[in-house]
Every structure is written in C-alpha cells, then in structure tokens.
Amino acid sequence: xxxxxxxxxxxxxxxxxxxxxxxxxxxxxxxxxxxxxxxxxxxxxxxxxxxxxxxxxxxxxxxxxxxxxxxxxxxxxxxxxxxxxxxxxxxxxxxxxxxxxxxxxxxxxxxxxxxxxxxxxxxxxxxxxxxxxxxxxxxxxxxxxxxxxxxxxxxxxxxxxxxxxxxxxxxxxxxxxxxxxxxxxxxxxxxxxxxxxxxxxxxxxxxxxxxxxxxxxxxxxxxxxxxxxxxxxxxxxxxxxxxxxxxxxxxxxxxxxxxxxxxxxxxxxxxxxxxxxxxxxxxxxxxxxxxxxxxxxxxxxxxx
Amino acid sequence: xxxxxxxxxxxxxxxxxxxxxxxxxxxxxxxxxxxxxxxxxxxxxxxxxxxxxxxxxxxxxxxxxxxxxxxxxxxxxxxxxxxxxxxxxxxxxxxxxxxxxxxxxxxxxxxxxxxxxxxx
Numbered sequence: 462x463x464x465x466x467x468x469x470x471x472x473x474x475x476x477x478x479x480x481x482x483x484x485x486x487x488x489x490x491x492x493x494x495x496x497x498x499x500x501x502x503x504x505x506x507x508x509x510x511x512x513x514x515x516x517x518x519x520x521x522x523x524x525x526x527x528x529x530x531x532x533x534x535x536x537x538x539x540x541x542x543x544x545x546x547x548x549x550x551x552x553x554x555x556x557x558x559x560x561x562x563x564x565x566x567x568x569x570x571x572x573x574x575x576x577x578x579x580x581x582x583x584x585x586x587x588x589x590x591x592x593x594x595x596x597x598x599x600x601x602x603x604x605x606x607x608x609x610x611x612x613x614x615x616x617x618x619x620x621x622x623x624x625x626x627x628x629x630x631x632x633x634x635x636x637x638x639x640x641x642x643x644x645x646x647x648x649x650x651x652x653x654x655x656x657x658x659x660x661x662x663x664x665x666x667x668x669x670x671x672x673x674x675x676x677x678x679x680x681x682x683x684x685x686x687x688x689x690x691x692x693x694x695x696x697x698x699x700x701x702x703x704x705x706x707x708x709x710x711x712x713x714x715x716x717x718x719x720x721x722x723x724x725x726x727x728x729x730x731x732x733x734x735x736x737x738x739x740x741x742x743x744x745x746x747x748x749x750x751x752x753x754x755x756x757x758x759x760x761x762x763x764x765x
Numbered sequence: 766x767x768x769x770x771x772x773x774x775x776x777x778x779x780x781x782x783x784x785x786x787x788x789x790x791x792x793x794x795x796x797x798x799x800x801x802x803x804x805x806x807x808x809x810x811x812x813x814x815x816x817x818x819x820x821x822x823x824x825x826x827x828x829x830x831x832x833x834x835x836x837x838x839x840x841x842x843x844x845x846x847x848x849x850x851x852x853x854x855x856x857x858x859x860x861x862x863x864x865x866x867x868x869x870x871x872x873x874x875x876x877x878x879x880x881x882x883x884x885x
Contacts, residue, residue: 671848
C-alpha cells in the first residue's frame with residue numbers, strides 16, 4: 462500500500478477549539494472510527510504484522526503464531542475502543558503475557574507492537590479523512606486517549622504478569638533450596654546453604670514442622686555450615702524453629718555454627734543451654750543416632 | 766464443655782475436642798488433679814490435636830496443670846500440637862516450659878512407657 466503523507470498537524474484554528482464535540486458527537490465519532498477499523502480489519506492487521514517483522518519484534522515467535530495473536534490483539538483493541546471499558550483487555554493482556562513470557566518475549570517488544578498498531582490505525586485514519594481536516598482532528602480527539610489507554614493497559618498487564626512469574630520462581634527456588642531429608646527412621650536433616658532472609662527462615666520453619674509431622678521425626682539435625690552470617694532476626698527465627706520443633710516432640714541439634722554466628726547467638730542472649738549444638742554435621746548425626754538408640758558398628762561383611 | 770478424661774492403666778488421657786473457654790480450662794485443671802490423686806496415676810497425657818489455636822491463657826493453664834501434677838509425683842505430656850499452632854505459639858513467646866511434648870498420642874504413650882520401664 463502506498464504510504465501517504467499525513468496532513469500537517471499545526472495548532473488548531475480558534476474556530477475548532479470553540480466547538481469541542483459534545484458527548485453525543487464524540488460517541489458518534491467513536492462508532493464511525495470503530496466501523497472503519499472493523500471494515501478494514503484484514504488489511505490493517507496485515508499491515509501491522511508486516512511492520513512487526515520489519516522492525517524485528519517478536520523474533521521468538523513463528524509467523525503463524527504472530528498472525529494468530531495479532532488477530533486477537535486487533536479484535537480486543539477495537540473492542541476496547543468501542544466499549545470504552547478496559548477490563549476485558551486487561552484480562553486478555555495478562556492471558557497473552559502468560560503465554561508469551563515463557564517464550565522469551567520481552568517488555569520492549571510488547572510495548573513496541575502495541576505502539577505499532579496504534580500508529581498503523583492512526584495512519585489509516587489520516588488517509589481516510591485527509592480531505593476533511595476538521596473531521597480528522599475530531600476523530601483523533603476520540604481515538605487518541607483511548608489508544609493511549611490501551612497501550613498503557615497492555616504494557617502494564619504484561620509487566621504485572623512478569624512480576625508474578627518472577628515471584629513464583631523465587632518461591633520455587635526457596636523451596637528447592639531448603640530440602641528436609643530423612644536419613645534414618647525418625648531422623649531428619651535440614652542442610653541450609655546460602656543466605657537466609659526472614660522470609661526464607663519462616664518458610665524453612667514451616668517446611669520443617671510439616672516434615673516432622675509427616676515423617677514422625679524425633680530428632681532433627683539443622684546444619685548451617687553453609688550459612689556465612691545470620692542477623693539477629695534470623696537467629697531468633699532459628700531459636701523459634703528449635704522451640705516449635707520441641708512442641709511437636711522433636712529434639713533439634715544445630716551443627717556447623719561458624720564463629721560469627723556463635724557470636725550473634727551469644728549477643729542476642731540465646732540460652733545455649735536450651736539449644737543443642739554440635740560442631741559439625743557428622744558429630745550431629747552421631748549424636749542424633751545415640752539419642753534414637755542406634756549404634757553404628759563395623760560390619761563383618763566385605764567392605765570397600 | 767467438659768473434657769473427657771480416660772484412664773489407661775497408670776496414665777490418664779484427656780482429649781480436648783474443640784476450642785475451650787477459660788472456664789473449661791480451669792475445670793479441666795481441677796478434674797485432672799483430682800483424678801491423679803484418686804487413681805494414683807503416674808502420668809497425664811493431654812491431647813490437643815483438635816485445638817487449632819493456643820492462646821496465652823491456654824498455654825499458661827497447661828503449664829500450671831503440669832506443675833500441679835508434678836507435685837503429686839506425676840508427669841505431663843502434651844501431644845498433638847499442630848505445626849501451624851506450634852509456629853504461632855513460638856512467635857508469641859508461649860513456650861510450655863517444663864511440660865513434656867510428643868507428636869501424637871501414640872508417641873506420647875511410647876515415651877511414657879519407655880520412661881517408666883527404665884525407672885521401674
């Protein structure tokens with residue numbers, strides 16, 4: 462399609478500003494606009510899709526996928542313009558985002574394609590009303606606020622969905638990184654590695670308590686060799702974990718305290734008489750086995 | 766609401782069935798101590814599996830029950846504290862000091878049997 466020069470948009474003549482469209486007129490213009498967009502749907506949508514590939518957006522998706530999504534976006538766009546409500550569009554944007562985020566589509570691409578659609582539609586309006594400058598201006602008055610709101614809604618929907626996915630992944634990582642392991646009947650080990658923030662500490666406690674109940678554990682060894690430092694809040698969480706475990710009938714042995722963490726515990730005045738600690742994990746497991754009445758003896762069988 | 770108290774050999778088992786009012790808790794305390802005296806029980810198990818909330822009054826009453834029962838030479842074990850309840854309790858600083866705890870009734874009985882087998 463030949464590109465036409467849009468008519469120059471200079472400051473509006475005084476006569477126009479004196480006649481801002483009434484509400485009915487604005488509604489009428491909107492209807493005309495929506496009709497035009499529906500009539501030229503195929504052509505405008507194609508133009509949009511070709512501009513998307515021209516500008517090299519959505520490279521993570523195939524041509525067929527882009528076309529399919531473009532159709533839905535176009536229709537939702539026009540519907541939002543028509544109904545002047547944006548909830549359906551918001552829901553659609555989040556739904557779309559849920560599908561394309563795992564495909565690696567970035568925020569700038571989503572914003573980019575929505576703006577491209579806005580441009581493509583605007584240009585078609587310029588083309589249609591180029592002989593009636595006054596009408597063009599009034600149509601644009603109806604179109605622009607709605608088009609901007611749409612761009613905004615889609616972009617924000619996308620970003621919110623991304624944030625939700627990130628939070629979900631963080632949650633999954635947190636759970637993965639604090640496994641509660643059963644190494645003997647009634648003996649659980651909780652090896653903690655890395656940084657513990659209050660949220661992770663809380664999650665750890667919940668997981669451990671559930672694990673105690675599920676496995677009917679009587680002894681738990683919490684190994685913090687892999688934890689470099691602990692602030693006072695987290696140290697308190699550790700103490701609470703020990704106490705809560707006791708309420709479920711389990712004894713906790715803490716192993717692998719670094720000198721720094723030992724210092725923190727002393728500083729916050731933890732009654733170390735109440736906290737069972739052993740130097741390292743091996744020692745902790747050995748003591749746990751003694752508490753449970755296990756005795757490990759060398760076997761007469763063949764060994765490595 | 767009265768809490769049912771069952772005699773199981775040398776032990777008493779009190780099963781709390783729902784949220785107890787402060788008055789119910791007081792009544793439980795008196796009933797338990799009376800029965801420990803009457804049956805010369807060696808231990809009391811209080812099963813709180815059905816309690817989904819433990820406030821400071823309940824916690825203090827359980828501690829007092831344990832103290833009074835110890836004065837009669839008997840042991841107290843609280844069983845069945847739910848993970849969520851345990852978590853909430855420690856956050857509020859309710860520790861049930863001086864009271865034995867076990868995961869559930871089975872564990873509680875096993876613990877007591879082990880303990881008295883060793884000492885008798």
